[in-house]
Amino acid sequence: MAKGEKGKHSGEEKDRENGVLADATAYPTVEDDEEHGDDLRNPRFPGWFAEYSPLWPGQAHFLKIERVLFEGKSEYQHMMVLESTAYGKVFVLDGALQLTEKDECAYQEMITHLPLCSIPSPQKVLLIGGGDGGILREISRHSSVTQIDICEMDMMLIDVYREFFPEVAVGYDDPRVRLHVMDGGEFLRSAQGGAYDVIIVDAFDPIRPDHDIFGSPFFEMVAKTLREGGVMCIQAESLWFPSLNLPQLIHTFRNIFKGSVNYAWTPVPAFPSGVIGFLLCSTEGPDVDFTRPVNPLDHQNAANFFGVAKEPPKFYNAEIHSASFCLPSFARDCL
Amino acid sequence: MAKGEKGKHSGEEKDRENGVLADATAYPTVEDDEEHGDDLRNPRFPGWFAEYSPLWPGQAHFLKIERVLFEGKSEYQHMMVLESTAYGKVFVLDGALQLTEKDECAYQEMITHLPLCSIPSPQKVLLIGGGDGGILREISRHSSVTQIDICEMDMMLIDVYREFFPEVAVGYDDPRVRLHVMDGGEFLRSAQGGAYDVIIVDAFDPIRPDHDIFGSPFFEMVAKTLREGGVMCIQAESLWFPSLNLPQLIHTFRNIFKGSVNYAWTPVPAFPSGVIGFLLCSTEGPDVDFTRPVNPLDHQNAANFFGVAKEPPKFYNAEIHSASFCLPSFARDCL
Numbered sequence: 268m269a270k271g272e273k274g275k276h277s278g279e280e281k282d283r284e285n286g287v288l289a290d291a292t293a294y295p296t297v298e299d300d301e302e303h304g305d306d307l308r309n310p311r312f313p314g315w316f317a318e319y320s321p322l323w324p325g326q327a328h329f330l331k332i333e334r335v336l337f338e339g340k341s342e343y344q345h346m347m348v349l350e351s352t353a354y355g356k357v358f359v360l361d362g363a364l365q366l367t368e369k370d371e372c373a374y375q376e377m378i379t380h381l382p383l384c385s386i387p388s389p390q391k392v393l394l395i396g397g398g399d400g401g402i403l404r405e406i407s408r409h410s411s412v413t414q415i416d417i418c419e420m421d422m423m424l425i426d427v428y429r430e431f432f433p434e435v436a437v438g439y440d441d442p443r444v445r446l447h448v449m450d451g452g453e454f455l456r457s458a459q460g461g462a463y464d465v466i467i468v469d470a471f472d473p474i475r476p477d478h479d480i481f482g483s484p485f486f487e488m489v490a491k492t493l494r495e496g497g498v499m500c501i502q503a504e505s506l507w508f509p510s511l512n513l514p515q516l517i518h519t520f521r522n523i524f525k526g527s528v529n530y531a532w533t534p535v536p537a538f539p540s541g542v543i544g545f546l547l548c549s550t551e552g553p554d555v556d557f558t559r560p561v562n563p564l565d566h567q568n569a570a571n572f573f574g575v576a577k578e579p580p581k582f583y584n585a586e587i588h589s590a591s592f593c594l595p596s597f598a599r600d601c602l
Numbered sequence: 603m604a605k606g607e608k609g610k611h612s613g614e615e616k617d618r619e620n621g622v623l624a625d626a627t628a629y630p631t632v633e634d635d636e637e638h639g640d641d642l643r644n645p646r647f648p649g650w651f652a653e654y655s656p657l658w659p660g661q662a663h664f665l666k667i668e669r670v671l672f673e674g675k676s677e678y679q680h681m682m683v684l685e686s687t688a689y690g691k692v693f694v695l696d697g698a699l700q701l702t703e704k705d706e707c708a709y710q711e712m713i714t715h716l717p718l719c720s721i722p723s724p725q726k727v728l729l730i731g732g733g734d735g736g737i738l739r740e741i742s743r744h745s746s747v748t749q750i751d752i753c754e755m756d757m758m759l760i761d762v763y764r765e766f767f768p769e770v771a772v773g774y775d776d777p778r779v780r781l782h783v784m785d786g787g788e789f790l791r792s793a794q795g796g797a798y799d800v801i802i803v804d805a806f807d808p809i810r811p812d813h814d815i816f817g818s819p820f821f822e823m824v825a826k827t828l829r830e831g832g833v834m835c836i837q838a839e840s841l842w843f844p845s846l847n848l849p850q851l852i853h854t855f856r857n858i859f860k861g862s863v864n865y866a867w868t869p870v871p872a873f874p875s876g877v878i879g880f881l882l883c884s885t886e887g888p889d890v891d892f893t894r895p896v897n898p899l900d901h902q903n904a905a906n907f908f909g910v911a912k913e914p915p916k917f918y919n920a921e922i923h924s925a926s927f928c929l930p931s932f933a934r935d936c937l
Contacts, residue, residue, distance in 0.1 A: 315662075325666040325688030327650075331659070353660030353843075370842065373930065507705065507871045508688075534869060534877050536842045541876010542869050582930040590925035595708065595917040 316349055316357070318364045322510045323539040328364075330354060330537075336431055341423035348431045354537050356431060358399070360424075367537045371401055371435060376583035377533045377591065378545060379405035382465045382500040383412075384560035384588060385547070389464040390414070393492065395451035396470030399428045403438025407574025408564060415444045418451040440575045455488035463493055468501040490524050495552025499524065503546040505539060506532055506598045514601055516546065524548040529557040530602055531591035533582075558592040560585050651684055651692070653699045657845045658874040663699075665689060665872075671766055676758035683766045689872050691766060693734065695759075702872045706736055706770060711918035712868045712926065713880055714740035717800045717835040718747075719895035719923060720882070724799040725749070728827065730786030731805030734763045738773025742909025743899060750779045751798075753786040775910045790823035798828055803836040825859050830887025834859070835880055841867060841933045842875040849936055851881065859883040864892040865937055866926035868917075893927040895920050
C-alpha cells in the first residue's frame with residue numbers, strides 16, 4: 268500500500284521532549300511547507316500522529332496513538348508502527364500513513380481484484396512494490412494463478428510487516444509467491460516480453476507529480492512485459508485533490524498500452540479526502556472492459572477462494588467492482 | 603446539511619489569546635471527552651479549525667483557516683463562517699463542520715436526487731431542516747415539482763447562508779418554495795395526511811444515537827404525511843464509523859414505512875471518514891426500487907433542468923445514483 272512520499276523526514280531535528288508518543292508527531296514531513304508546517308509542529312500534540320502533506324495542503328488528519336510499537340530506519344526509508352485508537356495498527360513510511368488495520372481491506376482488495384477479475388483465468392502475476400504482503404494475500408484467492416512474482420527493494424519493510432501485521436503479510440505464505448528483493452525497474456529490464464497476465468504497481472510514487480514519468484521508460488517496460496490483452500493496475504490518487512494531471516496521464520497511458528484505459532475510485536477513510544483512485548490499462552489484444560468483472564470472485568463457487576487469507580474479502584464484491592468506475596459528473600466530463 | 607451535534611460549545615471558556623484565528627479552534631467541542639479533548643485543545647493550533655467529535659473518537663480533521671468571516675449565536679446555536687485554504691468557505695454549527703464550498707455538491711445533490719429520481723414526476727416536496735438552501739436548489743431542477751415546503755427553525759442560520767453562501771442559498775429564490783420558520787415535528791403534527799410525494803429530512807440529529815427515535819413519533823408522522831408509494835430520505839452517517847445500529851434502524855423503518863428501505867453512501871471528503879450514508883424509505887403503495895432512477899435528471903432533455911441553480915449538477919448522475927447503493931461486503935452482509 269503506497270500512497271505518495273511526502274518529503275524526507277528530518278531525523279536529526281526530531282525532538283523527544285514530549286516523550287515517546289511525541290515521536291508519532293515528529294514526522295509530519297513538513298519542511299517543504301514551512302508556513303503551514305510550523306503550525307502543526309510547534310506546538311506539538313503529544314500522543315497524536317499528524318498526516319500532513321504538501322501534496323494536500325491546508326488539511327491534516329490526526330490519529331490518537333496509544334503506543335509506538337516500532338521505529339526504525341532501513342537503508343531506504345524510516346518506518347513506524349503505531350497502535351492507534353480508531354484504526355488499529357498503523358504503518359508509517361517516511362512520515363506518510365501507508366496502511367491501517369481498519370481499512371487496508373478496501374485498498375488491497377480493490378487494487379488486486381479490479382485487474383484480476385477483469386480478465387478470464389489470470390495465471391502469471393507480477394507485483395511491483397506492495398511489500399506489506401496484502402496484495403499477495405488477495406492474489407492468493409485466485410485459483411487460476413500459477414505464479415506470483417513480487418519485487419520489493421526493502422527487506423526490512425517486509426520483516427516489520429511480518430512481525431506487526433501478520434494478517435497482511437500472510438500473503439508471503441502462498442507457495443506460488445517468488446520474492447525478488449530488487450528494484451522493479453531493474454526487474455522489468457530483464458523480464459521476458461509478454462510474460463505476465465497482470466502487473467500491479469504499488470511502488471513508492473511511480474507517478475509522483477515531480478517525477479518525469481512521461482519521459483520515463485518504466486511504463487513502456489510494464490506494457491512490454493504484459494501479454495496481449497494483459498492488464499496493469501496502479502494507484503492514481505484522489506479525484507477531490509488531484510496533484511496529477513489525470514486527463515494527460517490517461518492520454519499518455521493510451522499511447523503506451525494501446526488497449527483500454529479506465530479510472531476507478533474507492534473509499535479508504537484513513538487516506539486524505541477519504542478516497543483513492545486507480546488507473547487500469549490493457550495492452551492491445553483481446554478487449555478488456557474493466558467495468559464488468561468476467562472472472563468473479565465468488566466464495567459460493569470457487570474451490571480455493573480464501574487462498575492463504577483467513578476469511579473472505581471484507582470489501583470487494585462484483586457490484587462494488589462495477590460501481591467503482593462510476594464517477595461524479597465533474598470527473599466524468601473531464602476524464 | 604446536518605451532520606450530528608458534537609456537544610455544546612463552551613462559549614464562556616473560550617480563549618482569545620491566539621487572536622481571531624484561534625477562535626477557529628476554540629470550538630472543538632470536546633468537553634464530553636476530557637482525555638482526548640485536552641490533547642487537542644492544549645496547546646492550541648492557531649489558524650486551524652479542528653473537527654473532533656466524541657462520535658468519532660481517536661481522530662480529528664484539521665483545516666487551515668485564512669479568516670473568520672462571521673461568528674455569532676442565534677437563539678438555538680452558535681455559528682461560524684470560516685475561509686479555509688483547502689475547502690473554500692466552511693460553515694460550522696456548534697463546533698461541527700456542516701458544509702464546505704468544495705464538496706457541498708456531493709451531499710446536497712445526492713440527498714435530493716436519490717429520492718426525487720426514484721419515483722416518476724414528484725410534485726409536492728417537504729424539506730425538514732436543510733436551512734442552507736442547497737437542497738432547495740437541487741429540488742428546483744425538477745420541473746415536475748409544483749410545491750416545495752421547508753421547515754427551518756433558525757432564521758439567523760438562513761440569513762447567514764444567504765450572506766456568505768449565495769450559491770447555496772440560491773434555492774430560496776425558487777418561487778415554488780414556501781418557508782415555514784418552525785420545528786419540523788410541529789409542522790408534521792398539523793400536516794395533511796398523504797400530502798407529499800417526497801420528504802427529505804436534513805434536520806439536526808433526528809437519528810442521534812442518544813435520541814430515542816425508536817419510541818419517537820417523528821418518523822411515524824413522516825410516514826403518514828407521505829402519499830402511498832411516497833419516499834423519505836435522511837442522512838445516516840458513515841459505514842466506517844457507525845454510531846447507530848443500522849440493521850436495527852432499517853428494521854424499525856421497515857415497520858414504520860411498510861415499503862422499501864435501502865441504504866446508499868457517497869464520498870464527501872470534509873466529513874469524518876470521507877463518506878456519508880443515506881437511508882431511503884418508501885410507504886406502502888407503488889413499488890419503489892431506489893437503486894434504479896426512473897426519473898433521470900438529464901440536462902440533454904429536461905427543459906427546466908437548472909431551476910434556480912447556475913450550472914448543471916457537479917456530482918450526481920444516473921450511474922452514480924445506482925452505484926451509491928453498492929456496499930462493501932462487510933456492510934452488505936449485515937444490512
